[in-house]
Amino acid sequence: MSATAEREIILKLEDVSKVYSGTVAVKRANFEVRKGAVNVLVGENGAGKSTLMKIIAGVERPTAGRILLEGEEVSFSSSGDAVNRGIGMVFQELNLFGNMSVAENIFATREITNRFGKIDREQQENRAAEFLERLQAGIRPDMLVEDLRIGQQQLVEIAKAVSLDARILIMDEPTSALSAAEVEILFKVIADLKARGVAIVYISHRLEELIRIGDYITVLRDGRITGQEEMKNVDTQWIVRQMIGSDAKDFAKADGHLPGEEIFRAEEICLPRATGGLAVDHVSLSLRAGEILGIYGLMGAGRSELFDCIMGRHGHSTGEIFIGGIKVKERDTTRRIRRGLALIPEDRQREGLVSILSVASNLTLASLSRFARLFHIRGAAERQAVTQIVRELAIKVADPAQEVSSLSGGNKQKVVIGKALLTEPKVLLMDEPSRGIDVGAKADVFRTMRKLSRDGLGILFATSDLDEVMALSDRIAVMSNGKLTGMFDRAEATEAALVAASALGHGPAPRTESTAHD
């Protein structure tokens, strides 16, 4: 990574601006993409990263400014245009066809056909298998995309972009759903592409990742480029300063309050997996009031499935749960919520929000009975609760009657958390609560977690982010392959121990992932 100074510039944006009706998303940006290097782009949500990338990928046209590809001015009228010029993009939102196979997705719009125009399925699958092999994801090309977990889908998306043989490859948050092991593999693939002279534009919220693989870094704030440096000259502090204008601490500090009595206990939770074996394998754990218990594990370790079992989303799961020492006999989600459990799901869009309803309706969706007298919703009580939770969680919304789809990722996540809190839970299950949200919103979410634990809630949170689990948890449980493989006190936990525990039970053979998410 030392000899990066002389890399050739392949793509250059000069004074590019993009104005949407009323807002300036990008202001006179000058951005250079260098060949054979990882060009990192960071900024908070709404800073204009995605817009800038869409301009490069031909999805959006700049309002002003020039794009120079190898010194020649170009203008793309569509993303197909950009692909033809060798620019590929891995979008943050998955653009896959769930009803088609992995191979069909990889070769969508450029199907391999024989002389008569018939799709050559075998060759497509063989070619797809090559790309997937490089990602070591254990994904077969004939699997249906909708049967894959989000992380795997993300890998398919990456394989698709890699298969384009692009000269410039844009990756928008490629690791947001990947486990640590998969991130390693992705980085290997990136190094490989780099060695072949591909220019990579890499967007991520995970700063440690950027510092590790980046060669050049560009920071965006409010549509303006606030810093452009070679990576070896900068550190995290510098990046954060450029991003938000001042030094910021990521994680809310522990306040030293002591956890109370046991509030929740799970015993021998088991969930059979559709393909045989157990997705959750005899997991037992206990949680005290005011305690934050982090569950660390790789993708497919069974964390989400464990949460699903606790919430009663799988009728065929076995095991018992206790709240405050009393056995929970109810087996359906509705009544378990009433008993004081609440889940913040991993996939906001699909499981967290009803996007066509308003912010207010989303917030109160799980707790309507609280505001209803007999069958009548008391509008005043509902409005008051909404106003209060919006203020408490610092949800940035002009009017709670606004549709929730108009919010940014971080604010959407706060709405999902607010919805769970309005049910007045005793135990909060949070599945990857910081996934895909910006630094500011993350800090808010972490602060909220601290505050809730101080108020006596028990919090179980699942994450694949080591820093996060180390910084936030009072105790750390590690899951691997459906089993609980480690339980550490905050004081004695080390990153090495966590990683080792999370790899237990993973043989060298390719994993056969669970598809039993639903």
Added chain:
Amino acid sequence: MTDIPAKAAAPSTSSGSVLLTVMKLRTFIALIAVLIFFSIAAPNFLSTANLILMSKHVALNAFLAMGMTFVIITGGIDLSVGSIVGLCGMVAGYLVLNGIDLQIGYTIYFNVFEIALITLAVGILIGAVNGLLITRLNVAPFIATLGVLYVARGLALLSSDGRTFPNLVGKPELGTTGFGFLGAGRLLGLPVAIWILIVVALGAAYLAKYTPLGRHIFAVGGNERASRISGVRVNMVKMFVYMFSGFCAAIVGLIISSELMASHPATGESFELNAIAAAVLGGTSMSGGRGTIGGTIVGAFVIGILSDGLVMMGVSSFWQMVIKGLVIIVAVVVDQAQRRLQSRVTLMQMAKAG
């Protein structure tokens, strides 16, 4: 009954929002347009007698369309309503004429009120069958209700061997008289059917707007998985909407056979299509999550007035179909345009708010 998008866009004063307001009121504007058009083009259109006759026609479709609206909001469809109308009419007619033979030498005759209750129960029961097929056995709504469409129609025909139950006057000594009241009776100058429509419509609108169940109906249509995780009893909500739809169809069956004082087993054929048309015309989105009872009623009026008015003008029924089809298509096109404009206006406001 969500007025949420409306609120979100209200404060803007740009030309976009004027256009938006016009588009939002499009069904109303269409209603006023057809009213004005026919009052000029068709003689006698505005006579009291005609207006009352027309509103009775509209009411029948409006009942079905209300039930359909809830079903469509949850993301489903109910094709069986026309057949339920037919079957429920036959049930009512059979009970008036024959009562229930207990096979031990006695026959129970019910009074008209009890007959109405039993008929409504039958409608709700068939709705429950729809609901069970869809929630418990995971049959797609289209297929489940299509199957029930045939079954119910077949049962209606079987009940009388395809014949009409004529002359439902009833016998005073059995206490079965007075069946004509629903279809022909009047209260304060308005037909009873209209009063029932007003009551049911207000109830449905209230349900949609002010009750947890109503909110859940919209949530299920918007995102079923998220609703489930939020503790919404999705299956119960779905059961309810199909049962409500069956209930509305049973009312229509009662009114029609009461009006004619006869029950014919083919009554209600293709009514489901008119109901869907009225719901869509009133702004209900076929993909679920959006729709209002008020809009649907206005939609039913537009369709009803259109067909009655064209009949009065002497337009051939072939042309009537073409015109009705075009109106529905235009309505949906405008609906889509409105949604696009709406999101643009919302974006602009967000941009202004920073």
